[in-house]
Every structure is written in structure tokens, then in C-alpha cells.
């Protein structure tokens with residue numbers, strides 16, 4: 001058996017006809033950049049998240065960076081970012097001219113720990129980026145209380161959490177902006193790079209839209225210098241075709257997570273905490289025997305992998321910030337113990353059971 005972490009081919013086979021037709025239409029209509037498909041995707045995705053507006057961009061990283069630029073970060077302005085996330089969350093702050101300040105995460109949700117975030121606030125803090133890591137919604141209510149107390153904004157990094165629910169709202173619609181990635185392996189993935197910002201603030205929406213398109217709304221009417229980070233028409237048409245299935249795919253992910261949970265119950269490992277709003281971008285277990293287990297699974301043809309092997313504050317890229325080992329114990333512990341098991345809507349029950357039985361026999365020493 002060969003079980004990948006995510007099988008994009010299995011998904012494509014099921015929707016091949018629709019995708020081909022969608023791509024063909026864009027080419028026939030030469031609707032390549034910011035055309036009618038990009039516009040429709042923005043409308044449908046905004047409605048899906050419950051936000052007023054959506055702005056299609058080049059990537060999730062750009063979605064974060066453009067949000068931060070629109071909020072007019074000044075040099076020296078601090079933004080609090082969880083130490084356990086993908087580097088793009090931090091990169092966007094630096095790219096937008098701000099200073100990254102790391103915070104530890106909560107051991108149960110693995111998302112930014114509101115108390116740690118509150119402790120990281122200084123007079124220079126402008127905002128917090130909440131990452132809905134692995135598809136689990138961050139504790140937005142607690143973060144909003146902190147933000148309110150200190151006059152901060154919250155940006156949601158929902159790159160791993162399309163459709164996740166926090167309280168009675170979809171993630172992305174809660175913060176000042178919500179940033180999504182459509183990187184192919186994400187819960188809603190394009191066939192290349194793409195991203196989306198959602199917001200309900202018209203002034204921000206306008207600014208981000210202009211910034212992503214050379215500082216203009218009309219051809220040659222450049223109001224300021226922006227950049228090029230637009231939605232590709234082919235990607236938009238593919239995403240429109242796939243958006244219809246996102247609800248079913250999310251349900252399938254939750255069912256797979258339930259299946260893993262039942263099969264792995266009672267073993268000496270830590271399972272991800274369930275939450276009704278969790279969309280299981282990844283199914284992440286924790287064990288101190290992580291490296292040994294990963295090797296065992298890989299040898300059995302199972303692509304288990306690590307998200308992420310290093311907490312951001314200890315990466316070479318952030319050495320200049322002067323953080324030390326031991327400063328964010330939860331993030332550091334996760335970096336040493338997390339293992340992502342294969343999860344994708346098309347995984348067969350037999351494949352899931354094979355993964356689970358392999359994990360079980362590893363721990364039971366069979």
C-alpha cells in the first residue's frame with residue numbers, strides 16, 4: 001500500500017470533466033486576469049465566509065501582507081504571531097514593514113494562547129495574527145477581549161481553515177481581515193498559487209484591491225504605487241468549480257478524523273482535540289516517539305509528515321530577533337512531538353484503517 005499525506009490526483013479524477021470545461025471556458029473567453037470568474041469567486045467566497053467583501057490575490061502570503069499594508073504598519077510596529085505556524089505568517093509582518101513578536105500556543109488547541117498573546121503586548125503592538133492551525137479555530141472570543149482592551153486589530157490566518165466555525169461564525173469573517181490560501185494542498189486548493197482576503201470594512205477592501213493591482217481601480221488611474229497580486233482567471237474558474245464541494249469535503253474530513261479517533265483510542269499518544277468547528281486540514285497526533293513512528297509508517301508506505309519540525313522563533317530566519325530555546329515551551333514541545341497522518345476527503349476507509357492499524361501495532365509492539 002502507498003498512502004500519500006494528501007492525494008490531489010484522487011480528487012481530480014472525480015471532477016476532471018468540470019475542471020476541464022471551466023479551464024477551457026476561461027481560455028476561450030481570454031478571461032485571464034481579474035475577469036468575470038475572479039469576480040464571481042470573490043462574491044461566492046465572501047458569501048461562504050459571511051464577510052461582506054473578498055479580494056482575490058496571488059497567494060495566502062500576499063493576503064496576509066496586503067492586509068497588514070492596508071492597516072498601515074510603520075517601521076517598529078509590532079505584530080504578535082504564534083511561534084507554531086508556517087513561516088508565511090511571520091514573513092508577511094516583515095514584508096509589510098513591521099516587527100514580528102512571537103507568542104506561545106495553547107497545548108490543547110495548538111493555536112495562539114490568548115494569555116501568552118496578552119503578555120506579549122507592548123506600547124508598540126498594533127495587532128495579533130490568529131492562525132487557525134491545522135483547521136482548528138483559534139479562541140477568537142478571548143483574543144477579541146485582549147484586542148479590545150489594548151486597542152489592537154486581529155487578522156485571521158485561515159490558510160488551513162476554509163469553512164471552520166468559531167462560535168456561530170465562519171473563520172475569516174471575525175477579524176479585521178481573514179486571509180486564505182488556495183495552495184493546491186489546502187482544504188480548498190487551486191492548481192497553482194492563489195489566495196483571498198475577506199473583510200467587512202469597505203475602506204480596507206478598496207485599499208487592498210487597489211494595492212493588489214498597481215494602486216488603481218481604473219486602467220492607468222494609479223492613485224499610489226501598489227504591486228501585482230491579482231487572481232488568475234484559470235485558478236478562479238477552478239476554485240469556483242471546487243467551492244461547491246467544500247462542504248462535502250469538510251464533512252468527509254471530519255468523518256475521517258472520527259474514524260482515526262475511534263481506531264487510535266487508548267494508545268499512548270495525544271490525539272487532536274475535537275471541536276465542532278474543526279475542519280481537519282491535518283490530523284495531527286503527538287508522541288515523544290514521533291521520529292521512530294514516522295520512520296515506521298514511511299517504511300510501510302504511509303506518508304506521515306511533520307508540521308512543523310521547528311518553532312519559528314528558533315529558525316535561522318529569526319535568529320536576529322534574539323529568541324532563546326525554552327521561551328515558548330508548548331511550541332517547542334509540539335515541534336518535537338507532532339506527526340500528521342494522511343487525511344484527505346478521498347481517502348478510503350481501508351486506507352485509513354491501514355494507517356491506524358500500523359500506528360496501533362507500533363505502540364502495541366506487535
Ligand SMILES: *Cc1c(COP(=O)(O)O)cnc(C)c1O
Nearest residue numbers: 059060061086088089159181183
Ligand atoms: C499555506 C499557509 C500560508 C501561506 O499561503 P500561500 O498561499 O502558500 O502563500 C500562510 N499561513 C499558513 C498557516 C499556511 O498554512
